[in-house]
Amino acid sequence: MSLDPLVEFDLLVVGGGAAGFMAAITAAEQGVQRVLMLEATPEPLSKVRLSGGGRCNVTNACWDPAELVGHYPRGQRPLRGPFSRFASGDAVAWFADRGLDLVEEDDGRMFPQANRSSAVVDCLRQAAKRSGVRLITSSPVQSLAGDLSSGFVASCRSSERFHAHRVLLATGGHPSGRRLASQLGHRLIPPVPSLFSLTLDAPQLRGCAGTALDDVALTLVVGDERFHQVGRVLITHWGLSGPATLRLTAFAARALQASRYRAVLTVSWCSGWSQADLLAALRGQRIQAARRTLSASRPLTAHLPRRLWVSMLEVVGVAADQRWADCPAKIEKGLLDQLQQCRYPVKGRGPFGEEFVTAGGVDLGEINLATMESRRCPGLHLAGELMDVDGVTGGFNFQHCWTSGWLAGQSIARQLAESDRTP
Numbered sequence: 001m002s003l004d005p006l007v008e009f010d011l012l013v014v015g016g017g018a019a020g021f022m023a024a025i026t027a028a029e030q031g032v033q034r035v036l037m038l039e040a041t042p043e044p045l046s047k048v049r050l051s052g053g054g055r056c057n058v059t060n061a062c063w064d065p066a067e068l069v070g071h072y073p074r075g076q077r078p079l080r081g082p083f084s085r086f087a088s089g090d091a092v093a094w095f096a097d098r099g100l101d102l103v104e105e106d107d108g109r110m111f112p113q114a115n116r117s118s119a120v121v122d123c124l125r126q127a128a129k130r131s132g133v134r135l136i137t138s139s140p141v142q143s144l145a146g147d148l149s150s151g152f153v154a155s156c157r158s159s160e161r162f163h164a165h166r167v168l169l170a171t172g173g174h175p176s177g178r179r180l181a182s183q184l185g186h187r188l189i190p191p192v193p194s195l196f197s198l199t200l201d202a203p204q205l206r207g208c209a210g211t212a213l214d215d216v217a218l219t220l221v222v223g224d225e226r227f228h229q230v231g232r233v234l235i236t237h238w239g240l241s242g243p244a245t246l247r248l249t250a251f252a253a254r255a256l257q258a259s260r261y262r263a264v265l266t267v268s269w270c271s272g273w274s275q276a277d278l279l280a281a282l283r284g285q286r287i288q289a290a291r292r293t294l295s296a297s298r299p300l301t302a303h304l305p306r307r308l309w310v311s312m313l314e315v316v317g318v319a320a321d322q323r324w325a326d327c328p329a330k331i332e333k334g335l336l337d338q339l340q341q342c343r344y345p346v347k348g349r350g351p352f353g354e355e356f357v358t359a360g361g362v363d364l365g366e367i368n369l370a371t372m373e374s375r376r377c378p379g380l381h382l383a384g385e386l387m388d389v390d391g392v393t394g395g396f397n398f399q400h401c402w403t404s405g406w407l408a409g410q411s412i413a414r415q416l417a418e419s420d421r422t423p
C-alpha cells in the first residue's frame with residue numbers, strides 16, 4: 001500500500017507494539033484526527049501474541065503505585081509519577097471498557113479471561129480501528145528529521161515519506177529505534193540482557209533437574225555488590241531458574257554483565273526456617289527415625305524434595321548405611337550448612353525465561369515522564385521498552401507500556417488541541 005509522499009498526519013507512531021498501540025488509541029480517542037502507525041514487520045503486536053506462553057500476562061494485581069515501582073530494576077524511582085496517573089488498576093479498567101476482562105491468578109499475574117493472547121491483540125486492533133488509527137505494516141522507518149516548529153519527516157525503506165506534527169517512538173528493544181532516537185539527539189544507555197537463568201558450577205545439582213522449591217533465599221555477590229531475592233526456584237540441567245532467579249538476574253543485570261557473568265551465589269534452601277528450627281528438625285530425625293538411614297528418612301518432607309536431600313548427603317559424604325541414631329555431629333553440621341548456605345560459583349548466563357527484555361534504552365533524564373516528551377527534541381515522545389525501564393517477570397513490562405503509552409497519548413492530544421486553539 002502506498003501513500004502520497006509527505007501526506008500530513010497529526011501524529012505518527014513508529015512501532016506497532018503494546019506501547020505504540022496504547023498511545024495511538026489514546027490520542028485518537030482524545031480527538032487527534034490523523035493518526036498513522038508505521039510497523040516494520042508484516043504483523044503488529046507480535047510480542048503481545050507471543051507473550052506469557054501464548055496467554056499474555058497483561059499486568060499484575062499490584063494496585064499500589066508505591067509497591068508497583070519495586071518491580072522495576074531500572075526505573076524504580078522515576079516511575080512513581082507515571083504510575084500515580086495510570087497504574088495496574090487503570091489498565092484493567094481500560095481493557096474492560098474495551099470489552100476485554102482480565103482475571104487474576106494466585107500469584108497476582110493477570111491474564112485475559114479467554115486465556116489467549118490473541119484476545120489482547122484483537123482488543124487493541126479493534127480499538128485502534130474504531131478510533132480511526134491508520135496502520136501501515138511492513139514499513140520500517142529508516143530516518144526521522146525535524147522538530148516541533150516544522151514537524152517531522154519520516155522516511156521508510158520503500159522511500160515513502162510522511163510528515164507529522166508529533167512523533168511517538170515506540171520501537172521496543174529494536175536497534176533501529178535506538179538509532180532513530182540517537183539521530184534526534186538522545187543518549188542511549190547500552191542494552192544488556194535481563195531476566196535470565198544462571199549457569200552454575202554445581203555438578204551435585206544435576207540429578208535434581210526439574211525440581212522446584214518455594215521460599216528459597218538467593219544471595220548473589222558480584223564484585224562488591226550484593227543482590228538478594230526470596231521465592232520459588234527451579235533447578236535446571238545447567239543451574240537455577242524460576243521466578244526468584246529471574247528477579248535476581250534482573251536486578252543484577254548490569255553488575256553481572258560488567259563481571260562477565262562471574263559471581264558467587266549462596267542458596268538457603270529453607271529460608272523459612274531459622275538455624276534453631278533446622279537443627280531441631282535434624283535432631284527430631286534422630287529420635288523419630290533413629291533406626292532408619294539418612295537417605296530413607298529426611299527432615300522437612302513437605303518442603304525439601306527427596307532428590308535434593310540425597311544430593312546433599314552425597315556432598316557431605318554420608319555413607320549409604322548411615323543411620324540417624326548414630327549420625328556424627330560433623331555430618332549434622334555439614335547438612336545444616338547444605339540446607340542453609342550452599343555456595344555455587346556462577347559460570348555464566350543461562351537461557352532466558354519465558355519473558356525476554358533488555359535493560360537499557362533512552363536515558364530517563366532526557367524524558368519528561370509526565371508527558372513522555374523528549375527533553376532533547378520537542379514534539380518527539382517516547383514509550384515502552386525503548387526507554388531505560390524494565391520490569392521483572394509478572395506482567396510488569398507490559399504495565400510500563402500501557403502507562404507510558406497512555407500518558408504519551410493523553411499529552412499529545414492535549415498539546416495538539418492547545419496548538420489548534422493558538423491563533
Ligand SMILES: Cc1cc2nc3c(=O)[nH]c(=O)nc-3n(C[C@H](O)[C@H](O)[C@H](O)COP(=O)(O)OP(=O)(O)OC[C@H]3O[C@@H](n4cnc5c(N)ncnc54)[C@H](O)[C@@H]3O)c2cc1C
Pocket residue numbers: 014015016017018019020038039040041044045046047048050051052053056057058059139140141142170171172173174176177354355356357383384385386394395396397398399401
Ligand atoms: C517471549 C516473550 C514473552 C513475554 N511475555 C511477557 C508477558 O507475559 N508480560 C509482560 O509484561 N511482558 C512480557 N514480555 C515483555 C514484553 O513483550 C515487552 O516488554 C513489550 O512487548 C515491549 O513493548 P513495546 O511496544 O515497547 O515494544 P515491542 O513490543 O517490541 O514493539 C515494538 C514494535 O516496533 C516495531 N519497530 C521496531 N523498529 C521499527 C522501525 N524502525 N519502524 C517501524 N517499526 C519498528 C517492531 O517491529 C515492533 O513491532 C515478553 C517478551 C518476550 C520476548
